[in-house]
Amino acid sequence: MAKPATRFVCAECGAAHSKWSGRCDGCGAWNSISEEVPLSAGPSKKSLGGIRGKKVPLGDLASEDAPPPRRTSQLEELDRVLGGGLVDASAVLVGGDPGIGKSTLLLQAAASFARAGAKAVYISGEEATSQVRMRARRLGLADAAVKLGAETNLRDILTTLEAEAPDLAILDSIQTLWSDTVDSAPGSVAQVRACAHELVTFAKRSGTSVILVGHVTKEGQIAGPRVVEHMVDTVLYFEGERGHQFRILRSVKNRFGPADEIGVFEMTGAGLAEVANPSALFLSGRDAPAPGSVVFAGIEGTRPVLCELQALVAPSALANARRTVVGWDSGRLSMILAVLEARCGIPFTGLDVYLNVAGGLRIGEPAADLAVATALLSAREDIALPAEMVVFGEISLSGALRPVGQTENRLKEAAKLGFTKALAPAGSKTGTTSGLETRQMPDLATVVGDMFGAG
Ligand code: TYD
Numbered sequence: 001m002a003k004p005a006t007r008f009v010c011a012e013c014g015a016a017h018s019k020w021s022g023r024c025d026g027c028g029a030w031n032s033i034s035e036e037v038p039l040s041a042g043p044s045k046k047s048l049g050g051i052r053g054k055k056v057p058l059g060d061l062a063s064e065d066a067p068p069p070r071r072t073s074q075l076e077e078l079d080r081v082l083g084g085g086l087v088d089a090s091a092v093l094v095g096g097d098p099g100i101g102k103s104t105l106l107l108q109a110a111a112s113f114a115r116a117g118a119k120a121v122y123i124s125g126e127e128a129t130s131q132v133r134m135r136a137r138r139l140g141l142a143d144a145a146v147k148l149g150a151e152t153n154l155r156d157i158l159t160t161l162e163a164e165a166p167d168l169a170i171l172d173s174i175q176t177l178w179s180d181t182v183d184s185a186p187g188s189v190a191q192v193r194a195c196a197h198e199l200v201t202f203a204k205r206s207g208t209s210v211i212l213v214g215h216v217t218k219e220g221q222i223a224g225p226r227v228v229e230h231m232v233d234t235v236l237y238f239e240g241e242r243g244h245q246f247r248i249l250r251s252v253k254n255r256f257g258p259a260d261e262i263g264v265f266e267m268t269g270a271g272l273a274e275v276a277n278p279s280a281l282f283l284s285g286r287d288a289p290a291p292g293s294v295v296f297a298g299i300e301g302t303r304p305v306l307c308e309l310q311a312l313v314a315p316s317a318l319a320n321a322r323r324t325v326v327g328w329d330s331g332r333l334s335m336i337l338a339v340l341e342a343r344c345g346i347p348f349t350g351l352d353v354y355l356n357v358a359g360g361l362r363i364g365e366p367a368a369d370l371a372v373a374t375a376l377l378s379a380r381e382d383i384a385l386p387a388e389m390v391v392f393g394e395i396s397l398s399g400a401l402r403p404v405g406q407t408e409n410r411l412k413e414a415a416k417l418g419f420t421k422a423l424a425p426a427g428s429k430t431g432t433t434s435g436l437e438t439r440q441m442p443d444l445a446t447v448v449g450d451m452f453g454a455g
Pocket residue numbers: 096097098099100101102103104105135139267268269270271272
């Protein structure tokens with residue numbers, strides 16, 4: 001048989017190219033293409049069908065199945081992100097920057113599952129067993145019945161797992177594993193894909209839940225876990241700013257539960273601690289009302305989360321004024337600046353604009369538009385908003401404010417934390433339970449005139 005031709009594969013999106021180039025046509029990423037030897041020679045000339053396969057039993061849609069059994073870890077934040085617990089025979093990918101705390105989280109999870117009666121195996125490809133043991137001792141987990149191994153050869157790992165038949169297997173990390181059937185270095189797209197495929201197949205066949213750890217680099221230089229995302233049932237990202245102690249576990253894909261759910265943890269000297277009330281944490285350390293500071297009542301997954309948005313507007317010394325955003329989308333900031341200029345007559349030309357979500361949270365909701373706009377106005381006009389007010393609402397390009405979902409939940413959470421006022425779009429379904437004094441505004445120009453006396 002002819003030797004399979006080498007291909008060039010993008011580490012970002014997995015697209016295959018026939019020759020190397022600096023930029024991937026598929027996703028536009030730069031310098032992400034590397035040479036790979038393909039997994040197999042591809043399909044043979046003869047069609048597969050009707051020759052040697054066996055007949056697969058087919059069911060119908062109406063037959064009833066019991067809901068998938070779930071195993072809870074007693075770590076409530078983790079269980080919620082998983083959709084109520086870990087499903088048997090499922091494959092989970094936990095991605096995140098190096099050093100963010102993935103190994104710590106999963107060691108704690110393994111210990112919790114083990115204490116709840118599950119048979120857990122933790123295989124580290126990065127650390128020696130003595131190092132993992134040392135960490136476990138420091139975290140107070142040494143008594144948990146977790147079986148520990150340090151191995152990178154997939155064949156040996158699978159043999160071990162087949163023999164042990166655990167309920168849960170954690171592999172830290174997928175980038176360090178290598179399969180001897182694939183002729184490229186550990187961490188390459190082909191290896192990562194082949195190892196993930198083997199492990200997912202093992203999970204489905206044996207009933208063991210497999211949790212894979214994957215590193216993501218900001219540049220995507222290493223074959224990211226992106227190629228694995230399609231294969232697994234659940235994808236969780238562990239994120240947070242290095243300088244902050246908060247860590248957020250976010251589900252971006254979940255075949256067994258809602259996506260976009262978050263769990264909040266705090267990195268302490270004794271490992272990760274669960275944060276049951278994130279709003280209180282994100283708002284702690286808030287000073288007296290200052291211009292540019294606004295409290296946004298947001299929803300993360302199924303939970304309301306209050307956080308502080310901070311804006312700073314200062315005269316620019318540069319020809320192109322700066323627009324710097326931490327924790328929010330910079331394109332969306334440009335849009336709001338354009339709406340403020342075009343619909344309210346408030347220009348930001350010649351002014352540097354900085355926007356920060358305090359506490360290291362990242363907000364993806366358009367409902368933060370109005371909070372951002374008021375923070376920008378408050379900073380520009382040097383007028384502080386009332387400290388007891390929360391803000392939310394979406395801004396359309398016409399300058400009109402649009403109501404957002406779960407208004408009542410947002411208001412309830414704000415009331416719980418002692419807020420008494422809210423600024424919301426006209427037509428919001430506020431309900432009667434929260435007791436907040438809600439000011440409803442039809443458009444951004446009204447907000448500007450009413451609260452800042454400008455425009
Ligand atoms: P780690 O779990 O090794 O990260 P990852 O597996 O994602 O690369 O965590 C590394 C960081 O966590 C390290 O910088 C130290 C910090 N840390 C604590 O602050 N407290 C702790 O108890 C532990 C175990 C780690």
